[in-house]
Amino acid sequence: MNIPANSPLPIGNGQRVSEDIPNDGLLNQISPLIPAELQHLKEAQSKMDDLSRNDWENLMQYRKLYNREQQAKQALAMLDLQKDDPSYGFRINNYRHCLQSATMVMRDGGSEEEIVVALFHDLGFVVCPDNHGEFSATLLANYVSEQQYWMLRHHASFLDYHTQTHPNSNGNNREQYRGHPYFEYTAKWVEHYDQTSIQTQYDTAPLDFFEPMVYRIFTRPSKGIQLHLAP
Ligand SMILES: [Fe+2]
Numbered sequence: 001m002n003i004p005a006n007s008p009l010p011i012g013n014g015q016r017v018s019e020d021i022p023n024d025g026l027l028n029q030i031s032p033l034i035p036a037e038l039q040h041l042k043e044a045q046s047k048m049d050d051l052s053r054n055d056w057e058n059l060m061q062y063r064k065l066y067n068r069e070q071q072a073k074q075a076l077a078m079l080d081l082q083k084d085d086p087s088y089g090f091r092i093n094n095y096r097h098c099l100q101s102a103t104m105v106m107r108d109g110g111s112e113e114e115i116v117v118a119l120f121h122d123l124g125f126v127v128c129p130d131n132h133g134e135f136s137a138t139l140l141a142n143y144v145s146e147q148q149y150w151m152l153r154h155h156a157s158f159l160d161y162h163t164q165t166h167p168n169s170n171g172n173n174r175e176q177y178r179g180h181p182y183f184e185y186t187a188k189w190v191e192h193y194d195q196t197s198i199q200t201q202y203d204t205a206p207l208d209f210f211e212p213m214v215y216r217i218f219t220r221p222s223k224g225i226q227l228h229l230a231p
C-alpha cells in the first residue's frame with residue numbers, strides 16, 4: 001500500500017466512517033480497567049503523540065499491575081485453547097503432549113521452572129510451526145535461566161535426532177551446536193521428555209495442577225531483556 005503522506009491521521013469522531021467495512025459493535029464503548037479504580041486516558045487523547053510524561057508514568061505503573069495479573073492467565077489460556085484440538089496422527093494432541101512432558105519432568109524431580117518450561121515448550125507448535133522453539137523461548141525468556149531459554153529455542157533441531165526415518169528430517173541437525181555448554185542438556189531433554197510424550201498410556205497431570213507454578217514463574221521479576229533474534 002501507499003501510506004498517504006499528507007492526509008489527516010485516521011482519527012474517529014464517534015460516527016461510522018463508511019459502510020463498506022463492517023462495524024465491530026463496540027464503537028464509542030470503553031474497555032474495562034484492571035484494576036478498576038485506575039483512570040482511563042481521556043477521550044481527546046486519540047493518539048500517543050497526545051500523551052504527557054505523567055500519562056506515561058501512570059501507564060507504566062498500571063501496566064506492571066496488569067501484566068502481573070494477565071501474563072500467566074493469558075499463557076495458560078493459549079494452551080487451554082488447544083485442549084480439544086484434533087491430532088494429525090499422533091495418539092494425543094499437542095495440548096496433551098505439553099502436559100505429559102511437564103508431568104514427566106516433575107516426576108524426575110525437575111524444578112518448578114523446568115516443569116513450566118516443559119509445559120509451554122510446544123505452545124506455538126500449531127500457530128507458529130516452523131519457529132515454535134523461538135516462540136516459547138521468547139515467551140519465557142525473561143523468567144527462566146539461559147539454559148532453559150537455549151533449550152527451548154533449539155529443541156526442535158535436537159528432536160530431529162530422534163526422527164531419523166522422517167523423509168524431511170536431518171538427523172545431524174543438532175551437530176551444528178556440538179560443544180555448546182547446553183548441548184548435552186538439550187539432547188537429554190528431548191530424548192527423555194519430548195520424543196516420549198506422545199503416549200495415551202502415560203499417567204498425565206491436568207493443566208490446573210500446573211497453574212500455580214505458571215503464576216509463580218510469570219510473576220518473577222522480569223529480566224527486562226528485549227530479544228533481537230537473527231534477521
Ligand atoms: Fe517442539
Ligand SMILES: [Fe+2]
Pocket residue numbers: 097121122194
Ligand atoms: Fe514437543
